[in-house]
Amino acid sequence: MKLTTTGIAASPPRRSSSFRLLAAGCLLALAWTAVGGATARAATTLRWKLKPGEVLHYTMTQNTTNAYKPKNGQEASTAMSQVLNLHWTVKSVSADGVAEVAQAVDRVQIRIEGAAQPSAFQFDSDAKLPPPEGPIAAQLVPLLKALVGAEFTFKLNGRGELSDIKVPEKLMESVRQANPGGGSMFSDEGMKNLITQSGLTLSESALDPGKTWTQQSKLSLPMLGVMILDKTYTFQGPDEAEAGRVKIALDTKVAIQPAADAAITMKIDSQGGKGVFSFDLERGRVVSSRVEDLLAMTLSVQGQEIGQTTKTVTEMKLSPEKTSK
Numbered sequence: 408m409k410l411t412t413t414g415i416a417a418s419p420p421r422r423s424s425s426f427r428l429l430a431a432g433c434l435l436a437l438a439w440t441a442v443g444g445a446t447a448r449a450a451t452t453l454r455w456k457l458k459p460g461e462v463l464h465y466t467m468t469q470n471t472t473n474a475y476k477p478k479n480g481q482e483a484s485t486a487m488s489q490v491l492n493l494h495w496t497v498k499s500v501s502a503d504g505v506a507e508v509a510q511a512v513d514r515v516q517i518r519i520e521g522a523a524q525p526s527a528f529q530f531d532s533d534a535k536l537p538p539p540e541g542p543i544a545a546q547l548v549p550l551l552k553a554l555v556g557a558e559f560t561f562k563l564n565g566r567g568e569l570s571d572i573k574v575p576e577k578l579m580e581s582v583r584q585a586n587p588g589g590g591s592m593f594s595d596e597g598m599k600n601l602i603t604q605s606g607l608t609l610s611e612s613a614l615d616p617g618k619t620w621t622q623q624s625k626l627s628l629p630m631l632g633v634m635i636l637d638k639t640y641t642f643q644g645p646d647e648a649e650a651g652r653v654k655i656a657l658d659t660k661v662a663i664q665p666a667a668d669a670a671i672t673m674k675i676d677s678q679g680g681k682g683v684f685s686f687d688l689e690r691g692r693v694v695s696s697r698v699e700d701l702l703a704m705t706l707s708v709q710g711q712e713i714g715q716t717t718k719t720v721t722e723m724k725l726s727p728e729k730t731s732k
Contacts, residue, residue: 454565457692464513465492507562513555618641697723
């Protein structure tokens, strides 16, 4: 199992559990593009400004390395990279600025190395070659195929708060099949919570450079308890590299509330979650973001201690040439 300060992804000491949470990672990646930024001039209120009929194309790239070391055992590691190309279609915008948005995935690329596999697992939904084979492929390929063309719908208000999230049932079924035993995490409500907790909620009040605001989100974790993410955003003012844009810094702290009957206990040894968002003031949308997460912890499973260090870099970019009205 692998935990990051942006959510959960896969970890490979045991094949059966190595990819249990990859679906969550994919959906979190989708969610990351669904609610990505904020900004403003001095003492300006930050708000999204979507227009009916707009189509916005985003590319999300995520690279994760994971190292494990049982006490008195050998270290093992994995590396995972994924690229998602997707687009938003703004269906409507109400008088009070709430946008109804449909988000669809156009392409999925993923590569996983390690996980005690003799060769890397690779998948590209645009590839003309037959899909990969093997145990990992049997578990993941149906899910990855289900992601392509899957249309999520949600409502997004001016502050970036999400509501009325709808996940395609076909995708939900693929997620459940790829993650048997995921329990409430992969229920319909659990998946909506995964998406919601990845959002960036903008400050309610006007901001001057240096002003901060906070957001807390919680995520239920099977066998562990509840992950609590405390996010602090800092308005940095104008982006000197890009006229008309502003920058927001992100700092994330993670805590775990263990379940009373937790099968796995965890102690966080060190952590760091830093990020920056570039926001277009006039058009009211995130143009790019980069978030780096580091989480080192000690897991105790049936009396055995396992050290785990996870590093994740997630980048998101809007394609200006593809943005249309």
